[in-house]
Amino acid sequence: MADRNDVSLFARAWVVASPLLERVGLADSRRRLVADLHGTVVEVGAGSGVTFEHYPPEVTRVVAVEPDPHLRAHALRYAAGAPVRVEVVDTVAEALPLADGEADAVVFGLVLCTVPDVAAALAEARRVLAPDGELRLLEHVRADGALGRVADRIAPVWSRVGGGCRPNRDTARRLDEAGFDVSGLRTSPFPPVFPLTPMLTGSARPRSPGRSPGPQ
Ligand SMILES: C[S@@+](CC[C@H](N)C(=O)[O-])C[C@H]1O[C@@H](n2cnc3c(N)ncnc32)[C@H](O)[C@@H]1O
Secondary structure: OHHHHHHHHHHHHHHHHHHHHHHHHHHHHHHHHHHOOOEEEEEEEOOOOOOOOHOOOOOOEEEEOOHHHHHHHHHHHHHHHOOOOOEEEEEOOOOOOOOOOEEOOOOEEEEOOOOHHHHHHHHHHHHHHHEEEEEEEEEEEOOHHHHHHHHHHHHHHHHHHHOOOOOOOOOOHHHHHHEEEEEEEEEEEOOOOOOOOEEEEEEEOOOOOOOOOOOO
């Protein structure tokens, strides 16, 4: 895992990079990420808050979790100008500040690559989701074939300079193992920038109790 100095260097770089990424196409991806949501939404690892402007008016409350102080300060600024109510909270994915079943949706955008304990983060997401709630995802994942093997090789260095980001996580498998139905997710080669591709996007809902993991 990256040390404190690396993470804050990354945070400074991300504040500059994230609005630029919006301009080269990520804005559309983020809009789709939160499109048609309603009610109470948890945005995990909100970063500098660039997604806030895309929430539709049917969302009544966004609880934006962000552990990094530098990014959180920027998120607070974006929250003040957001079209919906946004509360920015200092905590982590592994300890969400909501009661069981309180959230209509949990949003993960470019964050499951970074959280240290993916299983704990997904268990927390599942705990706070309402029975008919959903996860929304925009996550870069390990590529198949040679690119995946390169991602495996560069992962230690990439993680060190990228604030803990792992370019080779099999996030769909982790979701499946955590009890989510992954049939509503797809991977696409956008952005065409290795190792931030392919991108896993879409919606995943908790599987009904008793249904086993794997292809349904
Ligand atoms: C690549 S940035 C993405 C930020 C934002 N979601 C975006 O799309 O611009 C990764 C984010 O994950 C956050 N993060 C890292 N570990 C985390 C954890 N355990 N729980 C919640 N967020 C975490 C970082 O602070 C950072 O904001």
